[in-house]
Amino acid sequence: MALQQVTDIDTRAQTMALFAWWRHNWIDARLAWDPGAWGGVSVVSFHVLGSSTQIWSPDDVIYDAVSTVQQVPDIMAQVYSDGSVWVSFPVTSVIPCPMDLKRFPFDEQTCTFTMGSWSHQGLEIDLAPYVIDGKWKAFVFAESFKPHTEYDMLEVTTEHKDTCGSAPRTAAPRRAVTARRL
Numbered sequence: 454m455a456l457q458q459v460t461d462i463d464t465r466a467q468t469m470a471l472f473a474w475w476r477h478n479w480i481d482a483r484l485a486w487d488p489g490a491w492g493g494v495s496v497v498s499f500h501v502l503g504s505s506t507q508i509w510s511p512d513d514v515i516y517d518a519v520s521t522v523q524q525v526p527d528i529m530a531q532v533y534s535d536g537s538v539w540v541s542f543p544v545t546s547v548i549p550c551p552m553d554l555k556r557f558p559f560d561e562q563t564c565t566f567t568m569g570s571w572s573h574q575g576l577e578i579d580l581a582p583y584v585i586d587g588k589w590k591a592f593v594f595a596e597s598f599k600p601h602t603e604y605d606m607l608e609v610t611t612e613h614k615d616t617c618g619s620a621p622r623t624a625a626p627r628r629a630v631t632a633r634r635l
Contacts, residue, residue: 454474455474455541458472458598459632460472462601462603468550469564470547472543472544472545474543477511478537479511480538481508484508485534485535485536496533500527500529501528502528502542510528511578515548515567517567519547519549521545521547524545525543548566549564560634561607568628604633606632609628609630610629
């Protein structure tokens with residue numbers, strides 16, 4: 454997930470609204486081909502979400518979201534000749550965020566949420582965050598990240614438990630966004 458902006462922190466409703474790019478990559482060996490046999494074509498596009506889905510794609514959601522809106526109705530994925538698939542699409546989500554206002558106006562809020570597959574167990578899909586320099590990254594901040602006008606984003610963390618061997622395996626990363634009022 455590439456965080457574009459925290460669009461709202463509502464202390465009264467106790468929610469945080471995020472605008473992000475949901476970015477996924479996976480390998481589907483059934484989609485691999487020899488570019489030499491197809492005129493040198495090494496990448497093609499398919500519909501993965503929307504009215505005319507053409508190939509399988511992960512059905513991950515934020516389990517505890519109050520609301521989630523896909524900003525584009527039909528999503529295209531790039532499929533490469535080695536069977537790797539890449540998709541990125543904009544999403545707005547509102548997550549619950551119990552507020553601790555004891556130190557207002559110097560308060561710091563931590564909002565947590567869990568992402569995972571809606572219909573598959575962890576034995577089938579391991580929804581893992583990116584690994585950058587050997588470390589899990591909960592979010593990648595988008596190049597065009599826009600800071601919140603009232604809060605400073607202090608930290609975004611992830612907890613990814615690999616419960617391989619236990620059934621049903623749950624591979625649902627828990628994420629936390631911490632912000633301090635400016």
